[in-house]
Every structure is written in structure tokens, then in C-alpha cells.
Amino acid sequence: MSDAAPFREAEFLPVDLDVQRDGDGTIRLKSRVPLEVGDANLPRAIAARALTMGEKSAVAWRGADGEWVHLRYDVLKREIDAATQWLIDNVPRGRTMILMAGNGRAAAVLTVAAWGAGVILCPVGPAYGLAGGELLRLRHVFAKTDPVIVYADPHPALAAAVEAVAGPDVTILAPDPSLYTREAVALEDVLATAPTDAVAASIEAIDPDAVASYMLTSGSTGLPKLVEISLANFAANSAQGLMSIGRAAGWGDMMLDWLPWHHAAGAGLLRATLLNGGTIYVDGGKPMPGLFEESLRNMREIPVAYVNNVPLGYAMLVDAMEQDPVLRATYFSKLRLMLYGGAGLPQHVHDRLQQMAVAETGHRIHMTTGYGMTESVSGCMTIHFPTDKVGIGLPAPGLEVKLVRHDDRYEVRLRGPNVMRGYLDEPAKTAEAFDDEGYYRTGDLAVFHDDAQPGAGLAFAGRLAEEFKLSNGTWVYGGQLREALLKALAPHVAELVLCDDNRDYLGVLAWAKPDAPDDLLDLVAEQLRVFNAGQRGGSATVKRVALFDRPPNPGANEMSDKGTINRRAVLDNRPGDLERLYAAEPGDGVRAV
Template sequence: MSATGSLERPADESWRQAPFRHAEFLPVDLDLREDADGTIRLTTNAPYEPIDSNLARAFLTTAARLGDAPALAEKGADGEWEYTSFAELARDVRGAAQWMLDTLPRGGVLVLMAENSVAVAALSFAAFATGTILCPVSPAYGIAGGDHARLRHVFDRVRPAAIYCDPRAAYAKALEDIGCEATIISSDPSVFGEGTVAVADIFRTKATDAVDTAIEGADTEAAAQYMMTSGSTGLPKVVQQSLTALAANTAQGLGLIGRAAGWDDIMLDWLPWHHAAGASVLRAGLTQGGTLHIDAGKPAPGLFEKSIANLRDISVPYFNNVPLGYAMLVEAMDKDTELRDTFFAKMRLMLYGGAGLPQHVYDKLQRHAVAATGHRIHMTTGYGMTETVSGCCAIHFETDKVGIGLPGPGVELKLVPTGDRYEARMRGPMLMIGYLDEPEKTAAAFDEEGYYRTGDMVVFHDRDDPAQGLAFAGRMAEEFKLSNGTWVYGGQLREQLLKALSDDIAELVLADDGRPFLGMLAWPKPGATLDGIAAKLAEFNQDQHGGSAKIRRVRLLEKPASANDHEISDKGTINRRAVLDNRTHTVDALFADEPPADVRQV
């Protein structure tokens, strides 16, 4: 079969019987206690084994051991991989650290507004070395246009002393528009004008003993990094993270899936370092001694092709992506057996995060894995959030169910009963210090026992066998009421609809609070028709009970979700509220007494 031929799928479900490829996991050893009110407290009995909280020292120790071994790789203009060794990266970290000590105020903020790169990695660890507070922000903030609301909001909060930017005219205009007075650093100073510092000159700064003194004197409990929440319900909050929390989260990941993931092996990852999951891969790789290939693609039109090319080029034992990325990957594999075979050649663990993985996407991945290798491949989650640094719960056992798994070492999971579901709360050394300059929101984020309120709802796959793990059951922020007072469990319903309509729609938004019935707005896949989607919705409705789970009208969207209008995050997740608020005429037509011709009654 040719690499671009149509992949035949087995008519039966025999792939479900294939054994899993071996992967070394943390054994399941749970401690479950239930309070009188039904609250469940869940931990693992596996010991929490911390790593050095002084992350700059941890990296430099690894770099001294590995020397000329490759640490990072990125593709050059010729399309070939260019490698940076641990020794070279350590030199750049020390040079940048000296520059920061000489130039920036102690505890000053360094904003990074750039795509993943060797320079960003070096500046990040230099900040950890010097007490400079690292603040990665999404490049989308700098190219959003308009009034730059998110960029203004963040800069007003963090008050940067310096900003590293990729050399893009849009960034220069954004910084000029908001009146930024911080020192600007770039690989091409000419884009930003007089006074801009060349990052190459920073790396060439001669390091002195002051760098080692600063590293050894690091306050690992102080704020070391500001990370932005996704802003899915408004402007982003600034999360204060300490070195202790960053290292604790890395240690939890190593305990849960580290041997299976192989962070000391060959890696390829696109996830941005200004988000929790991507940053965790960078920290783990550089402290554990792996070689991280920086994927310049992402699951978006015009960019995913880069990821596909890289995945054809490099076989890795571990892969990390968001559900949207996996959905696009399986569609590519449907037509490309070369991609499928290369992807699964060494694969022993796939991780998803950022949102719940639809079961149908999981099933398709496993069909491809069995076709390529004769084995199913372990799939895990990185369940967590910016407030917990990154994932601190995971599936670390054999299962064919999607979910959020079980807590890692040092994680205390508190499950508060709410009807037939539980609200998930977490406590442990990975928790944030709090939201910057927002004491009321910080206080509201924690309960009376110091557990972080995730806002997520979960259920056991089998309450009588908790070792099967937990499943995501919706976000409280995604739940809303119809005008008759009945609740719509938006997260759960959305996942069910995406599965039922997987061949026809790419994404959907449920509408809307206070309406007499449920409507749906959807982005169709090529070839899908409104009548065909409405017919499948009618079949879906037959299996639903009550009006809070039945779709009565549907309308298709032509305009893609816009990051500039806060409708979609860098991780590809949809901000339902922003979509509805930005398209009020579309929503009103969906519920009109006499709807237009492009609305279908189901």
C-alpha cells in the first residue's frame, strides 16, 4: 500500500484484544478514605521522591555530566535539524545569567514573547539562576491587533523589566502601541529600533563567580515564574509559581510516567513553553538529559503539515499532544501508512492534556497502533492546570478507557460529592503561590483545608474498583441552565456530540443560557451538509432523556474561531462564552420564532 493510499480499517473490533506494548509505570497502590459526608480523599502510597528544587543547578549538573550530547534541536532554514549540546546551552545560560545580574533588578520580570527556541530555553534557565521572574506569554498576545487587551492586561500586572521577542514587526508595533518602556531583547535588534539588545551579545557575556553565588543563594519558595491561565472565561490570571512547585511537578511526572515517557531519550514536541504542558516537557528534558526536538508545527491549518513531516522523520517513544492534535493526527494516518508506521515504531506512551480526549479518537489511534505494531499503545493524561504547574494525575495502568487517571506521588486528591459526580480538589507541593495581586481570587481558589478548587467534575469508572481511575465529567464553568431551570452538563454533552458527529464536525458550541431549548453551532468538516448533520442529531436525540441533553436546532459556522477575539486558545480549546458573545446575531437566529433557512430544526 502506498504512503498516501487509503488505509483499510478492520470491520471487527479485534484490535481491542491486542496486548499493550510494555511500558514501565508506577504501580497502582491507593489509599482511599471516605468522610461521613461522602467526601473521598485519594492518594497513592508510592513515596514522593523530590528532585533538586534549584532548577538552574539541576540543569547545570546534568549539562556537566553530558557535555557534548545534544540537548535541543530545531530545524534551520535548509530544513535540516541543528543541534545544541548541553555544554553549549550551559554556556549560554551562564552568559545570560551574568547579563541579568549586571542589568536587571533583583526579582525583576523577564517577559518571553516568542516561539519555542534554544534562545528561549537558555533565557528561561538563566532567569531561574538569578532570581529573575520568568514570564512567558503567548505570541498571540503580540499579534492580536485591536487594543492589545491581553498584552496590556499582563504588562500592567507584571511590570516587566525586560522583554525577549522574536523579530516580528507585529511585536514591535504592539510594544509601541502599549507604550512599553522595558528593555527589549531580540535576535534581530533592527526590527525594534535603537536601544534593543542583541540576544547573541547577552549569551556572549563572560560569566563570573557571581553566577554560581546567585544559583546557590536561590530562594526556591519565592515566585520564580508567572504563567498565564488560558483566559477561557475572561482575561488571563497571572499564576505565581515557585521553583519548589516547578520541581515538585517534575518529580511527580517522573514518578508517574517518567520511565515509560523516557524524558532522557529522544523527544519531539510542539506544545508552547508559555503553557503548562509544554514548559513541563522542557524542564524534564533538560534536567533529565534527553534530546528535545522543537516541532515548529501545531494542530492548526497550514502548520500541522510541519508536525506531520517531523513525525515522519523522527520516531519517538513518547508523544505529547492536545486532543485536537490527536484528532488531526488520526485523520492524517487514515491516508498515510508511512506516517503511521514511523509514528508507532518506538512508541510506548502517548499523553493528552488540555481537554478530555473523545473516546472515538482514542479508538482510532489504537486501531492504527495495532495495524502498525500488533500492540496497543498506552495512552495517559497529564491532568492538571496552571495552578498545579502542569499534570499531576495520570493513567499509569493498562486501560482502554479515557479519563484523568489517578493522583501522582505527593498529590492529595479530594473528591467532594455533587449529585452523582464529584468536584475535584487538589493539595500538594506543586500548588501555586497564588494569583498575582488578586488576593480575593486567590482566597476563593482554595477551600478551608488548603485544597485547590479545580472547578472540574469527575466520576469513577467503577466506584467498586477505584484502581480503574477517574473520568472527566465536565467543568462547572461549562454548565448552564435552560429557562425552565434544568441544568445542561455542557462538557459531557459536548464530548458525546463530538463522538456522534465525528465524521461531520470539527468543533461545536452549545447554546445557550436561559433559552427554552438547546441549540448547537458547529464548524463542519469538508463535505458535511447541514441536512446530514441534522439527521444524525435526530438519531442522537433518541438516546437522550430530557430536554437538557437533546439538540433542537443546529446552525453551521463558516468563520473560524478567532484567537484575536479570545474564541480559541493556543492549545486549540474553544472558549464557548466568547464564541456566543461575539456572534450574538448568529445565536439569536438560532432561537428565532421564524429562523432563517440555514437553521435546521431537529
């Protein structure tokens, strides 16, 4: 890749950074560019936009015949108004609706309708109801939110889970009521409701600072926490994204995305698209074996200017594009911005993408991050300046970043109008989440790309929760080491987890890519020997490696809906794999390094 290749049609927010240094080594960062928030009454703002869009497609998804089905803006507004009226008539203001829906018509309509009716929305991934067993996570969410109504996509297992968990006083809303043994309200009946003046009155009565949604954390360290988010929080975060990357993203154009709307990043993309009058094509795939082929099919067909993905998705994409010139040509034909979130992007994946972009178009494609979390609504730090370095960028307008010294790195803390008010009915956890100055403790670690030039941005340097000690007391910096190992074990290893707390040495359990050679285990062991030669100390030296024979199980919380690995859940769910890795003598499927 040539550094001389210009970025393609990139429009950058100027870097105007305020940097303050405290005597204890703490550094505070914020943009001097003021945050400009539009109408925080999002149902009113989305309705106003829909009126100007008319018959333009708002949301599209593939129907049973594989062809795209379009929901026009005029129809979307009509159905939102109908659902809002029905909720006004049937659900007390300030009570909760649980929404268990995949991306599509029901999720788009009911999300905006709930806000308009003053009903608190709690989006829950359908996987919570499809996991089987005791449904502990789903029961936890119902107990916390005390919902009056629940919507669930049509699936027999999901229907059974809802009936098992929802009390008799909870109204069930369903596209197919016949799946239930008790009475359920048909979604089509709700969408046929005739709206009255009560809809506009309800929307005007909205308090943007009141709780509008409970968004679930990943639950990677236990049962999920429920984050209290207001429309003002949502609006501030949408404005941060628009100011930082919005012109390049072109949310008023076509979007193709798989990120689930019941998670922070996907929900943010839905809001941004509807607020800006764009069309979002729902990608029914995701970066997982057996599902990514659908994403590739869609990317061959729908060229877009902006792509939002997780690092694993980009890693799988570069492998596919190297073998598929048609995919590569379509993918880069309009592209001017790629965003990654959910985890740090390996530098080698970034570089391979840029090499392809330059070969295909003669330009580099601006690549940014959406660094953030559910507690900050979504991404609130971005790379809004030209660079080829992977990182987490700089704070968006309105955000204050506090960097607290932690060894040779900094713990990242956030404060701003997009940051949550707290966790539902968790006063102790809420208090623990904030420091004495009101900054949210992310638990993430970062370093400057250049200590002398803060404007060059920050780089991700691990998570406190992913760092663990070996039995000799030395720390393993899990985030940094995992990224380095993925690079060293490319191109045949798809994912890995580091093992394990209080063991005598460091081990790795890895997943192979589908096209991996038969002698992969021996090949990986040799790659690790080369890797170890460049390391210092046992905390970065791998002594054993084994391959998983079972893919990550989202239903067991091993992988999130965003495609990120939950290390602790993987190890807790697979004691047999862990024990064979650390057996006195390496057995089948294990190699000493």
C-alpha cells in the first residue's frame, strides 16, 4: 500500500483538541468543537423526516423468495402512528415493553412507537429465548423490568420461552398468535389501529430526559445489567456521530448492515438512518460459520458508501475478497468509510483492506472506529483524521475523556451528554461504575500513538477484565496479547482464547478457519515457537496450544450477537478442553510449544 494514495472522498472533522494534564499524571481530553444536538424528541424528528421522504424505501429485507421487500417512509410513519395509538390505549405511560425482534419491520415500527407513547422500551436479543434450559437471562430481564407487554418474532421456541417467563398479566404481541396456547394480540391488528390526535399529543408530552429505553449489557461477567438511556442520550450520541463521521458515512444513502438493533451499535445505525432519510438493507447474515455466506451474497449485490462491522467480520471479509474479484469490485465501488467496533481491529487486517482498496480504486478508504459501549449509547470516540494506524481515535464533540495512569497505559473514563444515568435497580453497581467526578469507568486501557502528539489519537491497549495472573503472580495483558497472536497465527486461525488464571504457564485454545490444512495444529505450534522467540517473560510466551472442535455457542453466551468472543464464558463452558490443554502430558489435539 502506498502512503501517497489519497483517501477517497473523505470529509474530516477538524482536530481541535483541548488537552489538560493533572499533577498525578491524569490527562483530560475533549474537542473544542461544540456539540450541536438537533431535536431530542426522536419520535417527532423521525416523523418530520418521514414526511419529506414520501415513497422512498426506509427499511428493506429479503422475503421468503429471496427478493428484497421494502418498507416505504410513508408506510413506516403510518404504521408507527397506528402502533403508537394502540400503545396509548393499552399500555400505561412509563411502563415497559420487551421487544424480542430481529432487524426488520416490527423492530423499526415498535421502537419508535414505544418512545412516542411514553412506554419504556427494552430490546432483548431473540437468542435469550432460544437458548433453552432454565432461561435464566430472560427471567432476569423480566424480573427487572416488570413488563406490561412483550413482542416476540414468530418462532415456536421463542413463543414457548415467552409463555414460560411472562406472567398472566403480560400482554403478548405476535405476528402469529397461533404459536401461543394463551391469547395473543396480532401485530397486524395493532398496525391497523386508526390514529387520533392523541398520538401527536403524546409525542409533544415527551420528556427527553426521562428514561426511554433499557439497553442490556453483554452479560460477559454474569447476568446482564440494564442501562437506563434517555432520548436526550440517544440524540446526543446521534449528533456526535453525525458531526464526527456523518458526511463520509452518508446516512441518507443506502446502508447494508447486520448488527442487531437490540445492541448499541446496531440501534445507533437504525436511528441515524431514519433521522437522515436513508435506506437500511437488513443483512440476514453475520460473521459466523454458515451465516457469513449470506452477508457475502448481499455485499455482492448492494454497494454502499459506508460499512459498519466488527473486527472478526472484516477478517472474514478480507479472506473472501482475496478469492472473489466480483465481491471486491462491488464492495469498493462506492465505499468511502469503514467503521469497526466491539473490539480492537488487528493492524494486519486493516492493512490488507487498504491494500485491496488501493489496488481496486487507487485510493485508501478512511477507516474509523466507533469506540463506545452500551453505557455511552454507542460509539463516541472516532478516528476523524487521516491515518493508517488502528486505534480508538479522539473524543467526539461533547465528550470528555479522562485518562487515569495505569502502569504504562491509561484507564479510559468518559463523561458527557451521551453517557447513561445508571443501571436499573442497581445502585451499588451504578455507584461503582462512576468515579467521584462523574466519569464512567470503561475498564478499557489505551495509549497514545505518539505521546508528544495527542492529536494523533489513542490506541486500544487491553481491558482490565481480560488481564489475569499466572500462578507465579505475573500479569497477562490479554487484549494486547490476543491481537498479537491472531496476527501471528494468520491466516488459518479464526479466533482464540487465552488460558488461564492461576495456571503455571500460558496456553491457547483456538478455532480453525474452514479451509485450514489438516496439519494445522503442527503448523500453529511452529508459528507459536517463532512468536515466543520475540517475547520476553512467561506472561507473553505460549507453552501449549489446542484446537476447539465445537464452534462458539451464542446461546451459552460464548459469543455475542456482534460476533465478539466472551473468553470467560468459553472457558467456563468447556472444562474438558481446558483440562486436556493442561494435562501432565499433551494428548490428542494438544501440542507443546
